Amino acid sequence: MPKDGLIIAGGNDRRVIEALAGIEATIELAALAEGFAWSTRSLGIENGCHVGEVLYKGQKVCELRPALPGEHNLINATMALAACRACGVEPQKAADAFATFTGVDRRMMLVGKINGATVVDDYGHHPTEIRATLKALRERYNPKRLICVFQPHQHSRTRFLLDDFANSFAAADETIVPDIYFVRDSETERQRVSADDLVKRISEQGHRAQHLPKFDEIIAHLRTEARGGDLIVTMGAGNVWEIGRDLVG
Structure with a gap:
């Protein structure tokens, strides 16, 4: 990874943190908890799917309502949103897309x-x-x-x-x-x-x-x-x- 690159990674996994040691690229951690570059606060479950409020460095970015069930898909959507933002996509547009994305073959x-x-x-x-x-x-x-x-x-x-x-x-x-x-x-x-x-x-x-x-x-x-x-x-x-x-x- 070049020094001017960006890594978006799960912040709650010790093994991920260990794997990132020594990397000089910019690292942004994401988690369903406070204290990370990307933090998503749970807003509960709607229609069987987890929803949350996304914050970047403590500031609200948007709300996420993924169409896929599971807490893990809420954090997946958070990291995907972070990647979209880094590529110049408006976060709300990305969030709107996640609300209609129903997944891929052989995943629930x-x-x-x-x-x-x-x-x-x-x-x-x-x-x-x-x-x-x-x-x-x-x-x-x-x-x-x-x-x-x-x-x-x-x-x-x-x-x-x-x-x-x-x-x-x-x-x-x-x-x-x-x-x-x-x-x-x-x-x-x-x-x-x-x-x-x-x-x-x-x-x-x-x-x-x-x-x-x-x-x-x-x-x-x-x-x-x-x-x-x-x-x-x-x-x-x-x-x-x-x-x-x-x-x-």
């Missing part, structure tokens, strides 16, 4: 309905993503039940983060885990951890979970179990999205 993407239940798909495959997404979906839809179909991605990642994954599904009323999606894993690695291991760890946390190895088993289960007011989210970086497509198709 609405798939359809089954038996009155809403089906959503998301690419999340890391514990932090999973927790943030499930929390955001609860806020957005306020479901009677939240059923998460999570396809672990790679045996090695599942093994290294097994305990963290196990603590990621507290916001789900039921977690269904198919077999682990693999591409690069060796046969030895595949023998070291299984979907059953993850289900066992989730259950040990006091949460309902089950291993249904094949997609057709999961689809049959959901067609029987889904009812009005439920929210079903398929989640993972593999081909788990096919479940939602076939479920509503």
